[in-house]
Amino acid sequence: MSISDLQIMFWFGLALILTGLVLLPFNFSGGGMSRIKLPAIEMELNGPALFVMFLGAGLMWFSISKRETDLPPAPAAIAPPPSAVATVSPTPAPTPAPAPAPPSPESSAAPTGEKGFGVVLIASSAPSTANQQAIKAKGLAPPDADIILYRRKSAWAVVIHYADSLTAEEDLLKYRADRNWASAYLVNLGTWCPLAKPTTVPLPSGEQPIAGFDCRLK
Numbered sequence: 001m002s003i004s005d006l007q008i009m010f011w012f013g014l015a016l017i018l019t020g021l022v023l024l025p026f027n028f029s030g031g032g033m034s035r036i037k038l039p040a041i042e043m044e045l046n047g048p049a050l051f052v053m054f055l056g057a058g059l060m061w062f063s064i065s066k067r068e069t070d071l072p073p074a075p076a077a078i079a080p081p082p083s084a085v086a087t088v089s090p091t092p093a094p095t096p097a098p099a100p101a102p103p104s105p106e107s108s109a110a111p112t113g114e115k116g117f118g119v120v121l122i123a124s125s126a127p128s129t130a131n132q133q134a135i136k137a138k139g140l141a142p143p144d145a146d147i148i149l150y151r152r153k154s155a156w157a158v159v160i161h162y163a164d165s166l167t168a169e170e171d172l173l174k175y176r177a178d179r180n181w182a183s184a185y186l187v188n189l190g191t192w193c194p195l196a197k198p199t200t201v202p203l204p205s206g207e208q209p210i211a212g213f214d215c216r217l218k
Contacts, residue, residue: 017057017060021053116163116189117161117162117163117186117187117189118162118168118189118192119172119175119185119186120158120187120192121157121159121175121181122157122158122183122184123156123157124155125156127156127201130156131201131203133158133180134147137175140171140174141160145160145162147159147161149201149210149212150193150196150212151199151213151215152215153218161189165186169186192215193215195215197213197215197216
C-alpha cells in the first residue's frame with residue numbers, strides 16, 4: 001500500500017471511532033443494547049456503536065503498523081563531491097646555485113694535458129743555449145718527432161716527444177752517446193709536466209721567438 005492509502009485508512013478509522021462515540025448513547029430498536037454487570041458497575045452498551053468504534057480502531061492500528069513496516073530505508077549518506085579546483089601546494093622556489101669562484105691567476109690558462117713520453121736531453125738556465133741544443137737534436141731525432149722546450153722552475157729543458165715508451169727507450173742510448181747528453185732520461189709527460197701551459201721562449205733580440213711550455217713549478 002502507498003502512504004496515501006494508509007493515511008486515508010487512518011483517518012477513516014478515526015472517523016468511525018468518533019461516529020461510534022456519537023451513537024453510543026442512542027438506543028437502537030431490535031435489541032441493540034446489551035447489559036453488562038461488573039462487580040461494582042452495571043451499564044448498558046450499544047452494540048452497533050461499539051462495533052463501529054472497534055472497526056475504526058482496527059483500521060487505525062492496521063494503517064499505523066503497515067506504515068511502520070513499509071517505511072523506505074534511510075538514504076545512505078553521500079559524501080560531498082571533491083572540490084572542482086584541486087588544492088595545489090606551492091612549489092618551493094629552487095635555491096640558486098652559488099656563483100663560481102673566480103679563477104686564480106695561475107689557473108686562468110687551462111693545462112694542455114700533455115700526453116705521451118719524452119726524452120729529456122739537457123736543461124739550461126739560458127733559453128738561447130737550450131734552443132741551440134734543440135736545433136742540434138733535429139739531426140738525431142725521428143723526422144716526425146716534436147722537439148719542445150719546457151720551463152721547469154729556472155731551467156729550460158730540451159724534450160723530444162715520443163708516442164710510446166719503447167721507441168723512446170731505443171733512441172735514448174743514441175742520445176746518451178753525445179757527451180753533452182750523457183744524462184738524458186725518459187719521462188712520462190703527463191706526470192713530469194702535468195700543468196703545462198703554452199708560453200714563448202725568451203730568446204735574445206734578433207732571434208725569432210719560438211713556442212714552448214711552462215710547467216709552472218714552484
